[in-house]
Amino acid sequence: MSDRLDIAYSPCPNDTFVFHAWAHGMVPGAPELDVTFADIDVTNGMAERGEFDVLKVSYAVLPWVLDEYALLPCGGALGRGCGPLVLTREPGVSLAGRTVAVPSERSTAYLLFRLWAAAAVPGGVGEVVVLPFHEIMPAVRDGRVDAGLVIHEARFTYQEYGLHALADMGEHWETTTGLPIPLGAIVAKRSLGPARLRELAAAARTSVRMAWDDPAASRAYVLEHAQEMDPAVADQHIGLYVNEFTADLGEAGYAAVRGLLTRAAGEGLVPPLGRDALAFA
Structure with missing residues (x-):
């Protein structure tokens, strides 16, 4: 592998942590990345x-x-206790007929939200509007x-905005599916x-393991792109979203992906997957 590849990932700490070694030419034999x-x-x-x-x-x-x-079997983000949150100004309000801001209608967060709302909001929510995730809490x-449906480091900062967590989409997913x-x-x-x-x-996978072996090596890169995030929040972010599933999806990871997309297809939210759609090379 010698030619360069174009890659796009987010400036969030988990991505910069995972790809630091590869992006900086530290992974032996790996292609250079733009x-x-x-x-x-x-x-x-x-x-x-x-x-x-x-x-x-x-x-x-x-x-x-x-x-x-093709879906690569590593490098991504799965986990437990790390799902999106629905935030409101007052605790315990009903979302029936209410306007909800989401970061994308083509996001896992949105699918988890729709699956939760189908069970928890009789009559359904009202208008759904898409906003960049950093604009949702304001x-x-x-x-x-x-x-608002929030993701990423908002899990750790929403109280600074005086907001309340109405529901945890990940908790609902884990409780109903395991x-x-x-x-x-x-x-x-x-x-x-x-090949x-x-x-x-x-x-x-090597880039992930190199990041774990020497966390300090990626710190400047992580904080440079973390949008003025507090270093302690960046560390929490990495600890939550970079885990054993990042190194390898494994049986449970693939089951989670297929389970989410199968349930979402059943609700008419996504097209159905083919039998071998998730197969790797």
Whole structure:
């Protein structure tokens, strides 16, 4: 592997932590990377348009992109106790008929929210509006929307906005399925070929393990791109979203992904997956 690849991932601490070694030429034999930073809603659109060789995307977008991209078995974000939250200004309010801000309608967070709302909000929520995730908590605080679905480091900072956690989408998912929460996936162009896809997976896995072996090495890179995030919050973020599933999806990880997309297809939220859609090279 010697040629360069275009890759896009978010500036969030878990992604910069995972890809630090690879992006800086520290993974032996791995291709050089031309890195573009973009929020998940942007990278989802990039995948739908087939714009990059490798992308970090939401698991929710997979049904639309798996013809062109293969899911790599490592490098992504799954976990437990790390799901999106629904926030409101007052505790315990009903969302029936209310306006809810979400970070994307092609996100895992949105699928988890719709599955939760189908069970927990009789009559359903009202209007759903899409906002960049960093604008959602201010919008809830200022009364521009009734509730907001938040992801990433907002789990650790929402109380600073005087907001309340109405429901934890991950808790609902784990309670009803027993499976980890599938959040972000790494995908690569199928046109690269099976051998190259296996090499990319090996490079991603090595980059993860190098980050774990020397966490201090990536710290400057993580904080440079963490959008003025408190270093302690960045550490919490990494600790929550970089785990054994990042190194390898494994049986439970694949079950979680297929379970989410099968349930979402049953609700008409995504197209159904083919039998071998998640198969790796």
